[in-house]
Amino acid sequence: MAHAQRIDTADSDQIVDQALSQKLEQRLEWQALLHVHDQEPYIKDNQFLLSWPRFSLANELTKNISALLSANNTTYICKFPARAIWLQQQLQLPPISFAQCPDFLEYLDNAPADEIKLVYVSDNITQPSSMMGHVLIQFSGINQKNQHVDHAISFFTDVQGVNAPKLMFEAMVTGKKGYFSLTPLQEKLERYRHREQRNIWTYDLRLTDEQRQRIQYHVWELKTAPLTYYFSRYNCATLTHFMLATTGDAEVSKRFSHMLTPLDIVKSSDAAHLIVGTTLLPADKFAIRMLSDSYSPSWQRKLKSAVDHQALKQLIESTPSPEEKFVIYQVASHYRDYRIDQGKVAADQAEFNTQFEQSKPLVQDFSIDLSQYKSPLKAPDDSQFSVGSGYDNHQYDIRLDYLPAAQKLEDDNSQSASEHELLLGNIGLKYLTQEKKLKLDYLKLYSMTSYIPYDVLTGGISGKFSMSYEPHVDYRLTEQHATTIEGGAGLTHQVMPNLSISVLGLVGIDYFQHGVSAHVSPSLGLIANEKYDMKSVIQYQRIYTTQQFSQPYNSIKWIQSKRFTPELSLQFTFEQFWNNDKQKTAYALMLKKMF
Known part of the structure; x- marks a missing residue:
């Protein structure tokens, strides 16, 4: 039979009381199985949470124990095998059999998990579907036909379409339909490595047999769960985090945040000492x-x-x-x-x-170990907060900058394939000391810049695309805010390993409060990674606007960065605009914390 031994109602109530007295609802494994963090469930549906919409950890524990101990518990056991086994172990209940769960047993036979690995796929910031990278779980083992098989367990959404603002709004605010899949691993690797030219790091994980079984069983529980994909709060990294957190590892659990990225999962697994081996499959x-x-x-x-x-x-x-x-x-x-x-x-x-x-x-064979070359484990964290002071428009100000995900051009890109910038929801606030007023300085909803050095064998086009609300100056050097969509392309030349120059042609549309304007701006840039963990980013632009095309103006921006630790750095920014008649200068000094 596919159930535990029948237990009387009185005994059932006693077992529930025992579980609550043991505070099993607070156990990390249990909360991970429910995809709950800090009392908040991330799958809000009664198909997954038995107590929804009256959810609480204690209520959910009670409902699950009651379902497990009921006379007809086959449906529960076959749908939630990881929960059933964990409760049976913690409460020392009679053994559970899955003999009446043929679909689940077929899954175990076809997708063995003798080994479980973490797979990180590098980012491709030019593609919305891969701009933060991707993370998935790999199952490997011998199936019922005595064949070695590898499977990928992945969570994703459909990002096809040309309406980028609509896609971003859905992924950030309303949510998109999520797809949870178990597919042959090779299909995924071929697509990532060859079609998309992305590197693949595979991390061997140190797991006990019990932890591997719990993850394998939990994957089955997610098969029919109604999953909604949010770019920020429930993505491939969030789901993978909960799968790894079912191990009960405190280090993994405490590194949860409301905007997890694939890089966060790799780093949290490393911090928890789960990683025992690394393999790189390079594009x-x-x-x-x-x-x-x-x-x-x-x-x-x-x-x-x-x-x-x-x-x-x-x-x-x-x-x-x-x-x-x-x-x-x-x-x-x-x-x-x-x-x-x-x-x-x-x-x-x-x-x-x-x-x-x-x-x-x-050719004589030699060995090349690429696993530590530009390793994700050495990359800086991908959230940051900055505070500092500046001078602009003839007055001093106090500035705050928050970037919830990705990184800026002046940050350390040494572990990336090329210099690049990716801003998602970057917000800047400015407190004007003379006017004693706090205002929104900029909101960069999405900004991508990639400086790929041109290569004889593979070519390489550099490019930029951004959607933002930020201050602009016109041909008279008068500042006003505008919503801007800008893009362009060009070439980058690697002068030497730590020095590159780039030329881009940019075009954009600016939506001001009292009208619309367009601009064209040739851009010349220089990026230098210097000694003592310093970095210079310099960009010159000559800007032509439809307001007064015959009167172009110029801008130059220099950012000098000094890293004290991988998490802490100081940036000095100098920016100047000028035309034939006058000039406008601004500067700022910011202290940045990566996390």
Whole structure:
């Protein structure tokens, strides 16, 4: 039978009292199984919470124990196996059998969890669906057919469409339909690594048999749960957090926040010492750049020409160094795969592939460990708060800046593939000391800037897109606020490892209180990562507006950052606007805390 031994009503009431006296409702494992933090449930539906809408942890515990001990408990046990087993263990109830749960048993047979791993997929800030990265759980084991199988347990939403403001509003405010899936892992890896060119880190987790079983059983409980996806409060990271929190690890549980990101999950797992091994599966584009990073553009052009003209064997034969032969072959292999992924070369093109078969015997094997190269575990936290003072419009002010997710260009990007900025809900407040007035200085709903250095083998287009409410100056250097949508593209050149310059062409529409204007602004930028954990970001723009196109004006902005610790830094900002008649200058000094 698929139930525990029948228990009398009086005994049932006594068991409920026992559970409440033990304060089982406060246990971390129980709250994680309910997707509850600080008394707040994150799945608000009576299909998942038996006490909804009169939810409380104690009431939910009572309802679940009553359902488990009822005469007809098969439905409960088959729907909530993780809860049933945990309650049975804590209350020392008779053993539970799942013999009458054929669908659940089939799931266990087909998706074994002999090993459970955490998978982090790197971000792609140019795509709304992946701008913060992605995190999922991997099940691995031997199925009923004695075959090794890997499955991905993932939570996501549909972000297709061209109406970016609508997508952002739904994902942030109203919520979107969430999709919880269990699929063959290889399908996911192929899409992330080849189609989307994203790196994949896999982390081996230190879990007991009991913890692995609880996670595996809990995945089944989520199969029919009505899930709503919110970008901020319930996303792939939130759901993964609750799955890992079912282990009862206090370090994992305490690192919950109302806006979790995939990077938060990786870092909390590391802080809890759950991670015992790391493997990186690099995207071809990333691997090409990493392996050829120390070689000149002429070296890259020579390799590209050799591969394109089926002369790889001759290039390797003419190279004396065994190590360089190995690098050439590895870069060429990734370049071949990248060309195939881009549809530039057919995967079965015989002539193109023959050169690799002929070249392989000429290359001595070496080992390259990429797992710690630009590691997510070394990346800065992706929320921040800044406080400081500034001078603008002939008066001093006190400033506050809050960024709930992502990072700014002046932050440490050393663990990313390129310099970039991603702002989501960045808000700035300013207190004017002379006027004694607090005002909203800016609200950057969404801003993406990516400076990808142009590469001979993979190309690379830099770009920017933003939607914001912030101050603007016109051709007379008069300041007023506007809602702005701006975008553009250009090129970045890596002058040396720590210095890059970029040129972008930007266009935008500005919605002022009394009218609409458009602007065009060529932009020249410089980013320098300096000694002593300092960084300079300088940008010059010449701005043409439809208000007075024949009277363009100029702006230059310099941000100098100094990091004291990975979490604490100081930024000095100097900004100046000028035209043929006058100039306007502003500056600020801000202390930033990452968290």
